[in-house]
Amino acid sequence: MKRKAAYLGPKGTFTQEAAQYLLPASQYEFIPFKTIPDCINAVDNKSVDLGVVPVENTIEGSVNLTLDWLVHQVDIPITGELVYPISQHLLVHQSQRDLPLKAFEKILSHPQAVAQCQLFLRENLPQAEIEYANSTAEAAQVISEHPTKPWIAIGNKLAKDIYELSLRAESIEDNGNNFTRFIVIGQELKNGSRDVPYKTSVLVTLPEDFPGALHQVLAVFAWRKINLTRIESRPTKKGLGSYHFFIDIAMDAENVLMQGALAEIEALGCGIRLLGSYPCFAYTQKANSVTR
Numbered sequence: 001m002k003r004k005a006a007y008l009g010p011k012g013t014f015t016q017e018a019a020q021y022l023l024p025a026s027q028y029e030f031i032p033f034k035t036i037p038d039c040i041n042a043v044d045n046k047s048v049d050l051g052v053v054p055v056e057n058t059i060e061g062s063v064n065l066t067l068d069w070l071v072h073q074v075d076i077p078i079t080g081e082l083v084y085p086i087s088q089h090l091l092v093h094q095s096q097r098d099l100p101l102k103a104f105e106k107i108l109s110h111p112q113a114v115a116q117c118q119l120f121l122r123e124n125l126p127q128a129e130i131e132y133a134n135s136t137a138e139a140a141q142v143i144s145e146h147p148t149k150p151w152i153a154i155g156n157k158l159a160k161d162i163y164e165l166s167l168r169a170e171s172i173e174d175n176g177n178n179f180t181r182f183i184v185i186g187q188e189l190k191n192g193s194r195d196v197p198y199k200t201s202v203l204v205t206l207p208e209d210f211p212g213a214l215h216q217v218l219a220v221f222a223w224r225k226i227n228l229t230r231i232e233s234r235p236t237k238k239g240l241g242s243y244h245f246f247i248d249i250a251m252d253a254e255n256v257l258m259q260g261a262l263a264e265i266e267a268l269g270c271g272i273r274l275l276g277s278y279p280c281f282a283y284t285q286k287a288n289s290v291t292r
């Protein structure tokens with residue numbers, strides 16, 4: 001029987017592309033969910049085996065909803081990562097395809113997609129109101145359901161084909177270096193061969209706020225020459241000025257150096273939660289050529 005993989009839907013999202021790139025269709029059934037929390041909850045309540053959700057983009061930064069939901073609402077391990085290229089396009093209903101850009105009244109898309117195209121939108125569609133959708137594909141679907149409206153969606157070519165839309169402008173992101181990091185959460189993937197680099201994600205909470213508290217934590221990694229690939233603070237939601245830190249470390253949690261580092265952070269009185277230790281896959285041109 002096929003394993004079940006949740007992704008942010010509906011059909012035609014970047015998350016679907018990433019999930020299908022990473023997980024073989026022969027082994028997985030892909031199930032769309034309306035929102036990122038719905039996806040994560042489906043993994044948590046075991047109605048699916050695993051889920052794929054976006055976590056960070058090169059232009060716009062963190063997907064805070066993913067980070068916060070993983071920390072505050074559930075306790076599910078991260079079991080893989082894929083960095084996937086993103087290209088945003090303007091999609092319109094066939095009946096609106098000859099309308100000049102300045103005549104469109106509304107732009108629909110996911111907030112991350114809109115943020116990736118700020119310069120283009122300011123220059124070419126300054127008059128249009130922006131309406132956020134749960135995903136780029138949801139925006140494309142709305143356009144397909146409103147053929148007479150002068151509305152435009154930002155999304156990918158998969159959504160263009162699925163919802164039978166026209167391509168009005170291609171690759172409109174502000175920076176060609178547009179990649180999104182997706183994570184796999186839940187049981188399995190993790191089967192990277194040893195030449196796939198491993199990463200460990202932890203959540204660190206400082207014991208109290210004092211000068212140099214964060215410095216002490218970072219020193220634990222620095223003197224061991226352990227490379228950090230990301231550090232992100234998010235509010236603990238317990239009060240203004242109260243933060244915890246997401247730290248990504250370029251090392252497998254089983255490495256003795258890492259175990260020493262994590263033990264030392266605990267000895268400093270910090271709270272430390274292991275979010276996952278997992279293989280990091282990168283997209284290559286040849287479809288489905290991920291090294292497993």
Ligand SMILES: O=C(O)C(=O)C[C@]1(C(=O)O)C=C[C@@H](O)C=C1
Binds near residue numbers: 015112136
């Ligand atoms: O809306 C989609 O298509 C998604 O898969 C979500 C998402 C995101 O949240 O970052 C994924 C990749 C792009 O950066 C834009 C949107």
